[in-house]
Amino acid sequence: MSHSNAPAPTPLTDSTLLSVRDLTKTFPGRRRLGRPASRVRAVDGVAFDLAAGETLGLVGESGCGKSTTGRMLVRLLEPTAGTVAFDNQDITHLSQRQLRPTRRHLQMIFQDPYASLNPRQTVSRILSEPLLIQGKSARAARHRAAELLELVGLNPEHLDRHPYQFSGGQAQRIGIARALATGPRLIVADEPVSALDVSVQAQIVNLLERLQHELGLALLFIAHDLSVVKRICDRVAVMYLGRIVEIGDKHAVYDAPAHPYTQALLSAVPLPDPAAERRRERIVLLGDPPSPAAPPSGCSFHPRCPKAQDICRNQRPALAAVGREGRQAACHFPTDH
Template sequence: MDNILEVKDIGKTFQVRSLLGRVKGGVSAVDRVSFSLGAQGTLGIVGESGCGKSTLARLLMRLIEPDAGEVNYRGRNVLDLSGASLKEVRRQLQMVFQNPYSSIDPKMSVLNNVAFSLWANGVSRQQARKTAYEYLDAVGLSRTHADRMPGSLSGGQRQRVAIARALVLKPEIVIADEAVSALDKSVQAQVLNLFQDLKKEFALSLIFISHDLHVVEYMSDEVMVMYLGRVVEKGPTERIFNHPAHPYTRALLASAPSLEVDRAAGSGAPALSGDLPSPLNPPSGCRFRTRCPMATERCAMETPELTAVGPGHQAACLLLKESLTA
């Protein structure tokens, strides 16, 4: 599978200022994150709230400017582009946001919400509305919904509008940031199946961000696990869920509710406990060490790097590296 998106060592630190405006520290929201996305593949990004998932998504879209790194789309570094060149690439990378109640304009009709992106890119209003009808139909909304205002729609219907708006520019990559977390479980299933169908119909590549492990497992070909801004494990979905290597991944899986009592991925692993440390003052060395039952003194002194633990499978754990080299 050819990679269409290559992200290299991207990072972002937000300055924290006092009431007098003095810089008193920084929050390392995303720290040297690297990954690739294949054509028509789906990368799932998972982790607790505050791990940097949403910040990473906004960095990829340049809604936030990164401090370092590269975002290469088909060989072009998006971070070096501006003006018409950036606008051209942005058409190929679209985003579906978490909250369907705030991500679409409540003062515009459903049809105009979807057509607006086309107008902004020079398409005539007549043609834009015609195309918008087609994409509303593709996401399962009828023409009777098109003239309604967003306030009259359910959460699932609003998210379908947001998906249609993302697709109307015919992007190659869609970033879904917690796109089903605000929906009821029954509606979640409908929207997830819709994503799967649209991925095939429009030959899409997806970056699917969620804190729900079951959703990530269902949607993804590959999974990347983040903790306090860093990648702690990544690899094929089957390996991540059946042979998790990092203590954090194993703890997440053990903490996730499941009807499978003897599920191998979580068996024997302690459930996740304790609170996420403050990103203002993250632990030295391995950032997970304050919650890791296997942590040693070395974990406080050295920062682990991603190490190969299987085909396409990497994890960042000093103890794991020791066992592999022993």
């Protein structure tokens, strides 16, 4: 029986920028006394396409494999199996030297801005470094660094400051500016607002939304805040224990979720209408997510699923079309609204 989590085959279009198939990442587990080390499958057969200029949200509980997926896409982590194709070129096994021409078009924004910025370097150096690597002169790189600061809403006069002299929101703007330095076509944003105050989160989301539209960027937006994802994304992919369990247009997924896990996640999102909030039934999942080192047989969600039956315990469901909106869910008993 195939364990592929790939969507039903569809022909690539001219607008497809990123194509991911059967992406898998396995880490060595802890060695136990007298036993060989177990293997932890953090990402298990993930597949999706991302069009030029599109924003795809990748959501799920902590530890579901979202960040690991994002890091494999930009080759900060090497995939164990599967393929990543960028602009119709398979980049999965390219050497770092072969990857360099593509690297400028494929950038990443990290969760913790202070940890991702070198504290010993000035902002000018941080923003100039990728440009110098691309062959620009020091003068041209500094001029571009000033433009980048202005683009993300910071004062170009602050080029010679260090990261610790900025607030968290300002430091994240610098991280965004660095990601934009080489003129990328795709940015992987790994929980870019989760480390920030709520008031600052909205400002950063507004900035990303503006830049995405102005520059025509494709964006993979990794997050656990479903309200933020609904606002900024065109489509949503829901991950559970290393696999995508539902993917589709955000309106289809949010208004009529097909997978029981998606339904549970969305039932916890606060509603702006207090009366509607009181009437809504909250779906409480039993227990904690299983360990990736010892995943359940069959559907990995079945130990917590209120719909689980014998087939769920014995047979892993593949992503399949649900409804007419191009949505897919990996469930034996999806809710077809």
